[in-house]
Amino acid sequence: MSTILIIEQILNGLQSGIMLFLMAAGLTLIFGVMGLINLAHGSLYMIGAFAAAAVAGLTGSFVLALIAAMAAAAIAGVLVEMLVIRRLYATDHLDQVLATFALILIFSEGTRWVFGSFPLFLDIPDYLSGPVTLPGGIQYPFYRLVLICVGLLVAAGLGLLITRTRIGIQIRAGENDREMIAALGVDISKLYTLVFALGAALAGLAGALVGAIQSVQVGMGEPVLILAFVVIVIGGIGSIKGALIGALLVGLTDTLGGVFLPQLFKLFMEPSAAQSSGSALASMAIYILMGAVLIWRPTGLFGARP
Amino acid sequence: MIRERTLNGLVLVLLLAVPLWAMFNDQPFTITLATRAVIFALAAVGLNIALGLGGLVSLGHAAFFGIGGYAMGILAHHAQTYTPVMELPFLIEGTKSMPVIWLVAMVTSGIAAFLIGILSLRTAGVYFIMITLAFGQMFYFFSISWAAYGGEDGLLIYVRNDFPGLNTLVPINFFAICFTILCLVLLLNGLLARSPFGLALNAARQAPQRVQTVGLDPQRLKLVAFVISGVITGLAGALFADLNRFVSPTMFSWQMSGEIMIFIILGGNARLCGPVVGAVVFVMLEHFLGGLSEYWHIYLGALLLLVVFFARGGLVGLIAGREVAHD
Amino acid sequence: MKLKSLILSTALAALASGASAEGVKVGMITTLSGGGAGLGIDVRDGFMLAIGQSDRTDIEVVIEDDLRKPDVAVQLADKMIQSEKVDVMTGIIWSNLAMAVIPSATAQGKFYLSPNAGPSALAGKGCHKNYFNVAWQNDxxxxxxxxxxxxxxxxxxxxxxxxxxxxxxxxxxxxxxxxxxxxxxxxxxxxxxxxxxxxxxxxxxxxxxxxxxxxxxxxxxxxxxxxxxxxxxxxxxxxxxxxxxxxxxxxxxxxxxxxxxQWNKDIDNATNAAFVETFQAEYGRLPSLYASQGFDTANLLISALEIAHPDDADAFRTALEAANFDSTRGDFEFGPNHHPIQxxxxxxxxxxxxxxxxxxxxxxxxxxxxxxxxxxxx
CATH class of the missing domain: 3.40.50.2300 (Response regulator)
Known part of the structure; x- marks a missing residue:
């Protein structure tokens, strides 16, 4: 196994981690500020991808497609927040789980009703496609580098938003004491809608960016949603920094585990058995990681201590 | 408003009457549907002990459902191929006997619930929901790649397993077995809720500190509830596998966990017969809404939203009102 | 679970024509919703196109959606066999669902014509005289x-x-x-x-x-x-x-x-050309591999029904084995295990x-x- 291959796999792990971060950031913000567990976050990711595919198909512009994805997911997010979620803040997690599970059913079948049962087409624009050669002779797809950069920019932007702006102060205050900031005259319901729209837009952006190199199809959001849950459990719920670190850890573990565990097993097993049991263990690796982190720190790496 | 106890009796009588009617009118499929509802109800009654009594929102109960299913699948598979389950360190043979299979299903899912419980109960609230979900996924992926037992294809059992003195292939007989188990478990559940353990658990859910001050360990109470819950759901899994004569990783899927939870909330959280009502209504919806449209999941989703908004106590709460003690 | 039955023939039509032959009931369990619905929809559409084009009016097709869940498929199969009392079953797309349904259906004396899945277990030791695969063996x-x-x-x-x-x-x-x-x-x-x-x-x-x-x-x-x-x-x-x-x-x-x-839309024979054209006219899209398999399955069934009713199992089986129909693939015959040689x-x-x-x-x-x-x- 060459160094080049290892570096390339690390880049792959970073890239998948950073896309997970876009999903996890919204989830963790929404939970941190509103105390809401939103299973339908994966549907917003799917809506982003479908909107992008539809707009790219009509206009041929990838940038417009990305904007449309964020707008569509944000609008869906706002609608969901005003019509459904708003009634759930005061209830327990159980009702939230059920209601957002119901939303998944509605969004998934609704999307299939509108767009049909076959996957949609969404591709990388020409100016972003193809490989580039990195120092050391590594051939790496340009688009994936762009994804890493976009993800890091969003992470930095979110960091600034949270620490430097008035909205950010309100969000942080909301995470600490919801009643208090309402009493201080912040329009809490507007803040909630805003945070929800922001989280939704990030999920939509992730859906569109990833949709360009994957399959745009109904149900694409749920596997990512579960990974995002793992991420925020590892990182600590409510923490943007935790979401970033957790996402990178999960991305790297998933990618590197899939590549190296079978190789490792080959040292002491015959190849095809090693291949299949190595792959089996690799598919469970992130859950084992999560278990380990929680034994060490029950509220995640950066979660608030109880 | 009807008293809840009257309602519970009515529900069970109705659940028994429909298959009997179907038997005399030669509608075997109706009996199959009723059996499916009974088994789902059993799985949900199991979850309800963790969720309703213990306040533990587990989104990973499909793990136990699946373990029960695979316990049945693996034992029966070895019995039908005449191969031992394992030879070392000691010989274990497959079996087609339901009581043995149930015992194995309950013990294995109990052990799994104990291990998952120890880890998951270090957390609470949303963490607990997510960590149980993740453990369920872990089992799901494991079962898919477990080639020895069919991987994603699952395991097919050609003939339903045996129960001493009954021909289990006759639909009404198998229904009777499942229905009896459900009634026994409901009875147990009722006794449990009123027992010192149940009362302490109820207190541990509402005010853990107070429980601690009287010298009880709330975490240990919750762990015991979680294990009992897992054992019952595991038993339901074994029955479900026997109903279909088939097990596959879909029993481990997180949608399955979600559905078990839906049964409870649809029927009424923490109500004795809530899960039963929920499971029956869900199976009926699945059956009749499916006839209306290819996109019936939309209607199901809308209906669930309505229940969350307007029927907080579930259907049982809607009919019997909020008179139940542990609320 | 979908409970939409498409009843193509009406009892009235049968009466009017004075047909004495009893009708044939076909149970189709396939995937029509959720992920992978596209394949089931194509098989169904191809199958129904062939049924519609035939001059038989006594074939009733009951269609149900398995949601790609094995346990649902098993249950639907029970329903088809116990309540609907179908003569022939077909439709399953996925091998894991096929393994859950087909062995028990054939064990209960039903004929099964697979329009897609061909798991190896059913082609070798687990083969059954009433199970025919019209598509391919998986390998x-x-x-x-x-x-x-x-x-x-x-x-x-x-x-x-x-x-x-x-x-x-x-x-x-x-x-x-x-x-x-x-x-x-x-x-x-x-x-x-x-x-x-x-x-x-x-x-x-x-x-x-x-x-x-x-x-x-x-x-x-x-x-x-x-x-x-x-x-x-x-x-x-x-x-x-x-x-x-x-x-x-x-x-x-x-x-x-x-x-x-084993199929493409440019295979040069009259049946295929007509199939591609009529499929496009009927559904407004090009047919897929799966649609062709559904179409062939229905035509195989119709060809065998011309000779015998499934109640006469031996004659019906012999008629199926002969595979005397015009396949979109041109030459088509069954091997000794009822899987295609093509x-x-x-x-x-x-x-x-x-x-x-x-x-x-x-x-x-x-x-x-x-x-x-x-x-x-x-």
Missing amino acids: NLHEAAGAYAKGTGYKNSFILAPNYPAGQDALTGYKRMYDGELAGEIFTKLGQTDYAAEIAQIRASGADSVFFFLPGGMGISFLKQYADSGVDLPVVGPAFSFDQGILQAVGDAALGVVNTS DIYAREVIKEGDVYTNKIIGVALENHSDAYAVDCSF
């Missing part, structure tokens, strides 16, 4: 890909498939016909959507060709990422990732890829105007049967 298209690779002179293939039984069978099937070296063999996670790690391994492996079996969305993801990676080794695969329904979502990334299939073609993905589609570039395997037939005895 066939992979074997054809292996044969094509061998014929083209590939010496060092990199092969990958998801880590589940059909994936393992796929790689076995490829290796059965291919005799070069393997640059690498990878099992991916089922449902995986990112293949960057695998593509990096392909790049580093020094392979001269790639074989993959990644059905559905997995294949779309792989092809898009592969095309963007700059690795330009030739790719071979079975038709599942290159079929009409899915190809539009892959786009340019699929152009030029060779895939193997030509399997190599196709190339091309663009016709705005539409991506396939054209045949050669025959990969001629009159091909399957490796399991020798183990089968009824």
Whole structure:
């Protein structure tokens, strides 16, 4: 196994981690500020991808497609927040789980009703496609580098938003004491809608960016949603920094585990058995990681201590 | 408003009457549907002990459902191929006997619930929901790649397993077995809720500190509830596998966990017969809404939203009102 | 679960024509909602097209949606057999559902005509005299890909498939016909959507060709990422990732890829030409592989019904074995295990105007049967 291959796999792990971060950031913000567990976050990711595919198909512009994805997911997010979620803040997690599970059913079948049962087409624009050669002779797809950069920019932007702006102060205050900031005259319901729209837009952006190199199809959001849950459990719920670190850890573990565990097993097993049991263990690796982190720190790496 | 106890009796009588009617009118499929509802109800009654009594929102109960299913699948598979389950360190043979299979299903899912419980109960609230979900996924992926037992294809059992003195292939007989188990478990559940353990658990859910001050360990109470819950759901899994004569990783899927939870909330959280009502209504919806449209999941989703908004106590709460003690 | 029955014939019509023959009831369990619904919808549409074109008015088709869940499929099968009392069953797309339903259906004396899934267990020791597969044995298209690779002179293939039984069978099937070296063999996670790690391994492996079996969305993801990676080794695969329904979502990334299939819309015979034309007219889209399989299944059924009613099981079975119908594939016959003996073609993905589609570039395997037939005895 060459160094080049290892570096390339690390880049792959970073890239998948950073896309997970876009999903996890919204989830963790929404939970941190509103105390809401939103299973339908994966549907917003799917809506982003479908909107992008539809707009790219009509206009041929990838940038417009990305904007449309964020707008569509944000609008869906706002609608969901005003019509459904708003009634759930005061209830327990159980009702939230059920209601957002119901939303998944509605969004998934609704999307299939509108767009049909076959996957949609969404591709990388020409100016972003193809490989580039990195120092050391590594051939790496340009688009994936762009994804890493976009993800890091969003992470930095979110960091600034949270620490430097008035909205950010309100969000942080909301995470600490919801009643208090309402009493201080912040329009809490507007803040909630805003945070929800922001989280939704990030999920939509992730859906569109990833949709360009994957399959745009109904149900694409749920596997990512579960990974995002793992991420925020590892990182600590409510923490943007935790979401970033957790996402990178999960991305790297998933990618590197899939590549190296079978190789490792080959040292002491015959190849095809090693291949299949190595792959089996690799598919469970992130859950084992999560278990380990929680034994060490029950509220995640950066979660608030109880 | 009807008293809840009257309602519970009515529900069970109705659940028994429909298959009997179907038997005399030669509608075997109706009996199959009723059996499916009974088994789902059993799985949900199991979850309800963790969720309703213990306040533990587990989104990973499909793990136990699946373990029960695979316990049945693996034992029966070895019995039908005449191969031992394992030879070392000691010989274990497959079996087609339901009581043995149930015992194995309950013990294995109990052990799994104990291990998952120890880890998951270090957390609470949303963490607990997510960590149980993740453990369920872990089992799901494991079962898919477990080639020895069919991987994603699952395991097919050609003939339903045996129960001493009954021909289990006759639909009404198998229904009777499942229905009896459900009634026994409901009875147990009722006794449990009123027992010192149940009362302490109820207190541990509402005010853990107070429980601690009287010298009880709330975490240990919750762990015991979680294990009992897992054992019952595991038993339901074994029955479900026997109903279909088939097990596959879909029993481990997180949608399955979600559905078990839906049964409870649809029927009424923490109500004795809530899960039963929920499971029956869900199976009926699945059956009749499916006839209306290819996109019936939309209607199901809308209906669930309505229940969350307007029927907080579930259907049982809607009919019997909020008179139940542990609320 | 869908409870929509399509009753094509009415009792009135039967009475009016004075037909004395009792009707035939067909139970179709297939996937019509959720992920993978496209395949079931195509099989259903192809099947119903053939039923509609025939002059039989006494065939009633009961269609149910299995949601791609094995337990639902088992239950629907119970319902079809116990309540609907169907004579013949068909429709299942996925091998794991087929394994759950078919053995118990045939054990209860029903005929099963598979329009898609052909698991190896049902072709060898587990074969049954009342089970017919009209599509292929699961290994066939992979074997054809292996044969094509061998014929083209590939010496060092990199092969990958998801880590589940059909994936393992796929790689076995490829290796059965291919005799070069393997640059690498990878099992991916089922449902995986990112293949960057695998593509990096392909790049580093020094392979001269790639074989993959990644059905559905997995294949779309792989092809898009592969095309963007700059690795330009030739790719071979079975038709599942290159079929009409899915190809539009892959786009340019699929152009030029060779895939193997027992059917294509340019197979030159009158039945096929009429099928492609009428299917397009009826449903407004090009037919897929799956649609052709559904169409052939229905025509096989109709041809056998002309001779005997399923109640007369022996005569009906003999009529099915004769496979005396006009297949969209041209020549079609059953082997001793009731699986097809047929030509399997190599196709190339091309663009016709705005539409991506396939054209045949050669025959990969001629009159091909399957490796399991020798183990089968009824």
